[in-house]
Amino acid sequence: MEFIKKVIRKIKDGMLQEMYEETKWMYTYAKKYKFQIVFYIFLGVLTTVMGLASSVGSKYLIDAVTGQDSGNIALIALFIVAMGLFSIGINAITTMISARINIKVNNEIQAEVFDKILVADWISMKEFHSGDLLNRLNGDVNTVASSILSWIPSLITRSAQFFGILAIILYYDPTMAVIALGSAPVMLIVSKTLMKKMRDYNKRMRQVSSDVMSFNEESFQNIQSIKAFDLVGLFSKRLRDVQQNYKDVFLDYNKFSVYTSSFMSVVGMFVAYACFGWGVYRLWTGHITFGTMTLFVQLSGQLSSSFKSIVSLVPSAISATTSAGRIMEFFKIKDESELEDDKAKLIQNNTQGKGLSVVLDDVEFSYNENKTVFQHADIVANPGEIVALVGPSGEGKTTMIRLLLGLINTKSGNASIRDINGVSCKISSATRRFFAYVPQGNTIFSGTIAENMRMVKQDATDAEIVEALKAACAYDFVNRLPDGINSKVGERGSGFSEGQAQRLSIARALIRKSPILLLDEATSALDVFTERQVLRNIMNMGYARTCIVTTHRPSVLTMCDKVYKIDSGVVCDIDEKEVNMLIRDF
Structure with missing residues (x-):
């Protein structure tokens, strides 16, 4: 009992506790496919039994051929062939079952992680680089999904093989069984040290892999800037630095793996030689037949191999739990707040094109304790109004959005x-749900123009799309395209100018017909005439809309009903005189 308590205490301590929690999380997915996994295990054990039966059959076949046994050679040979064919058939079935479960689990975990990322607290998610997110969403999820099916069934199947071989050897020669198990104590002694080192190396490998993906992903996103600033040489060097770091960690891990593998191989080699020598001695003294000797040679190697296979499950378990831990980090992040959802639904039912007001009363916000972005902010924006937010860059306009x-x-x-x-x-x-938003920069997705428009309203008709494009002053250039609204758009609006991409983004926001429209520097790439025309069209689309814009351009201010200035943490509304001063000083 004291020993058991000691083991439990160790499990609850540090690394083993982490692995236990991560394994328990993985089990929540495994239990959904418990019947398929049990059937998969049954087939694996059956294959193992057939393999052992074939080995025993070969013993009797050799004894029959050498005249030391009166067995039917043809019948024994037929039995061995049948076992082999059955094993091939079962392996084919288990491979198909494995592929089916693996892809289901992979898709399920990946979908849940993806959904969690989308609803997680925005500030918390900003701590993860997009490249790291991709690596976890693909590499780590794939590792976990593969292990859910392979690890426990492999443990049971290989254990069945190990104990089956051990039972056969014990039956024919107990001393041979003891010799064949010679590597077991050595492996158990070094296992604790190996587990800790393997987990550390796995974490490091996952991190450097994320670093490489993050660098590549960010570089490709900004390839135009890299070329424009003549930074090709710099980024080429940076890639090699990142690669060098990956190489150092990889080779360090590889060296550790080679050393441990070589050590285990040496131990296994001595055990195999000892088994072979004992078998030769027993054959020489006439205690065993040639068939038994052949069986011993086969099974002693298989016994050592099966035990080594069981031990080799430790690295795969560490790899899987490490990946599970990286995925679990997402699920520890709180979801974004959803306050007064019942009131939001009530307002949605009552609004029906009648418009909504936005009210900020004595609002304070800060990203951290060191700097307050704004405080005592009072803003009111009503239906039918264009309200501008102005101020120096970095003072809180985008934060307000x-x-x-x-x-x-x-x-x-x-x-x-x-x-x-x-x-x-x-x-x-x-x-x-009440807002339509046009952010700074290019936010067009790859696909067609129509597909981009229908992202915000899936049942939008072609006529509605054309109406929105006209309101955003985008229909003229879209109509000149060979396929019109069905024309292809490249990644991040490739193929269109910044001004064209900006107008497409505005059209996409308009097609939603939300009561509140947020434009965050959304007309910065337009000329003054087009900018003013777009804003007029927006406010004359036939239903009440509240429009809030952030801008540095004075041309917008003359069209606004209210202007609020955000500067040095203070938000205040400014009168016509101050607006004119801003326009004059621009």
Whole structure:
């Protein structure tokens, strides 16, 4: 009992506790396919039994051929062939079952991780590089999915093989069994040290792999800037630095693997030689037949190999649990807040094109304790109004947009939307349904123009798409394309100018017909005439809309009903005189 308690204490301590938690998480997926996994294990054990039966059959076949046994040679040979054919057939079935379960588990985990990333707290997710996210979503998920099916069935199947071989050898020669197990104590003694080192190496390998993917992904995203600033040589050198780091960690891990593998191979070699020598001695003294000697040679090697296979499951278990731990980090992140969802649904039913107001009352926000982005912020934007947010770069205009979208939450004060009946709802991810958003930069996806438009309204007709394109002053250049709205768009709007991509983004936002439209420097790539025309079209589309824009351009301000300035943590509305001063000083 004291020994058992000691083992339990060790399991609960440090690394083993982490592996236990990670294994338990993996089990939640494995149990969904328990019947298929049990059948898979049954077939694996059956294959093992057939292999052992074939080995025993070869013993009697040799004895029959050498005249030391009166067995039927043809019947024994037929039995061996039948066992071999059955094994081939069962292996084919298990391979298909394995592939089916593996892809199901892989897709399920990948989908859940993807969904979790989408709903996770925005600020928390900013800690992960997009390349690292891709590596975890693909590499780590694939490792876990493969291990869910392979690890436990392999453990059971190889254990069955090990104990089956051991039982046969014990039956014919107990001393041979003891010799064949000679490597077991050595492997058990060094296993604890090896496990810790393997886990450390696995973590390092996962991290450097993420670093390489992150570098490549970010480089390809910014390849235009790399070329424009003549940074090809710099980034080429940086890639080699990243590769060198990966190479150092990989070779270090490889050296560790070679040393441990060589050590185990030497131990196994001495055990095999000892078994062979003992078998030769028993044959020489007449205690065993040639068939038994052949059986011993086969099984002693298989016994050592099966035990080594069981031990080799440790690295795969460490690799799987390490990957599981990296995936579990996502599920520890809290979801973004969804406040007063019932009120949001009530407002959605009552709005029906009547418009919504945005109200910020004494709002404060800071990303950290060292710097407050803004405080005591009071903003009101009503249906039919264009409200501008102005101020120096980096002072909080985009942060205000994130706050309105529910990506971040106020530290204090109240940020809400309000319908014409006075029903108010706190801003969170639940109110995002009322907003259409056009961010800075190029946000067009690969596909067709129509597919991009229908992202925000899947049942949009071609006529609705054309209407939105016209309102965004984008229809003229789209109509000149060979395939019109069905023309292909490259990644990040490749094939279109910044101004064209910006107008397509505005059209996509308009087609949603949301009561609140957020434009974050969304007309910066347009000429003044087009910019003013787009804003007029937006406000004259036949339904109440609240439009909030962030801008540095004075041409927009003359069209705005209200202008709020964000500067040095202070948000205040400015009058016409101050607006004119901003325009004059621009």
